[in-house]
Amino acid sequence: MPPNPDLRQTIDVAPGLDLAATLGPLRLGVSDPCWRVEASGPWWWATRTPAGPLTVHLVPGAGVVGVEAWGEGVEWLPRHLGRLLGLDADGPPAARTELVRALAQRVPGFRVAGHGRVADAAIDGICRRGVSAFEAARSWLLMVEAMGDDAPGPGGLRLPPAPRRVASCDPYELHVMGLEQGRADEVRRVASHASRLEAGTHDGGAEAIAHLAGIAGIGTDAVEHARAVALGDPDAVPVLDAHRTAAVVRALWTGAGADDTVDVRSLLEPHRPERGLLVRLIALVEAADAADDDGGLTP
Structure with missing residues (x-):
């Protein structure tokens, strides 16, 4: 029998909150052993907190997220749940540029989140x-x-x-x-x-x-990444691998000739203060397009 949780509560969220889109950027790949995703939608996360170790189970519902937690770190969790679920962003991305606005409309359940670590x-x-x-x-x-x-x-x-x-x-x-x-x-x-x-x-x-x-x-770049992933700063640009860099260039580069020497940060500069948000949206929309091309299979 699984142990009873040390904390159980329900959090009101905007209808349609997409946990996968919101939490996905916070883990390091699908093999990250600190995270687990159930096929039915719930997410699991384990971390260390100043109060002790913590495991969190997040179950999406209609306008709510059920929260269960185990470990000494449960006293840390309530103060940081808003950031983890993207609720501190107070609604969908602000979308100050036309491109950000268009991409955000493709993933309306996405919120900018941070895990606080x-x-x-x-x-x-x-x-x-x-x-x-x-x-x-x-x-x-x-x-x-x-x-x-x-x-x-x-x-x-x-x-x-x-x-x-x-x-x-x-x-x-x-x-x-x-x-x-x-x-x-x-x-x-x-x-x-x-x-x-x-x-x-x-x-x-x-x-x-x-x-x-x-x-x-x-x-x-490590400092920027921490601002993006831990604090959910929408302007902080996370560290990009070659694949993500190429995706950003494809979305933003409008010049002629080869694009393999383009300065990505220069391309993102006009989108302050939402550069990190734009990077996340580009990745999410590209993944969605790839899934559509594969007949709905997740890549």
């Missing part, structure tokens, strides 16, 4: 830098399996890497997981500062992001 998001971004989505997901999977723990509750998930284990590990351990010395050093630095990277509700996480940006040797 700044250190994990920064490590996620470092894993993604300069490699394919497959390689990034493999590095994260191996790190979670080696340095994480079983999550509480019945979800069968793993908790993210324990910061103390990552910070004190031999760099070679990360090398065999696919992280060369530069990225391995960055991951260890982030982990050593994990206790200072808690996103407080009083400032929206600004202090945690400022501390992350002040850590020597941490790339600005």
Whole structure:
């Protein structure tokens, strides 16, 4: 028998909230062992919080999301549920440009969300830098399996890497997981500062992001990724692999000739303050188009 949840509640949401579109950008690939999606629609998520480990089960309904949670981290969860479900965005994307407006209409149930875990998001971004989505997901999977723990509750998930284990590990351990010395050093630095990277509700996480940006040797792209994935900042641009970069160029590039040397950030610049939102929408719409081309099968 599954253990009874330590927390159970129902959250009112806008009708049609799309959990897959909203939560999908927060995980590192479909193999991310901290997340699981049921075919019927519910999502599972496991994380570490200042209060302790946490497993969350989110069940979509008509204008509501049922929430069940296990672990000591349940006292952390209620203050962060709004961000996790994209409710802090207070409705659909603002759509300040015509392109954002058109793409948002294709995925009306999408909300800009963030999971609130700044250190994990920064490590996620470092894993993604300069490699394919497959390689990034493999590095994260191996790190979670080696340095994480079983999550509480019945979800069968793993908790993210324990910061103390990552910070004190031999760099070679990360090398065999696919992280060369530069990225391995960055991951260890982030982990050593994990206790200072808690996103407080009083400032929206600004202090945690400022501390992350002040850590020597941490790339600005990892900081941006943390703002996007942990805080749900609609203007923060996450780290893009070659596939996502190509998708953005296809959507935005209107020049003549080859587009393989186009500066993606320059293409996104006219869309401030919704650059990160635009990136997510492009990915969602491209995935939807690919599914339609495959006869409705999810790629």
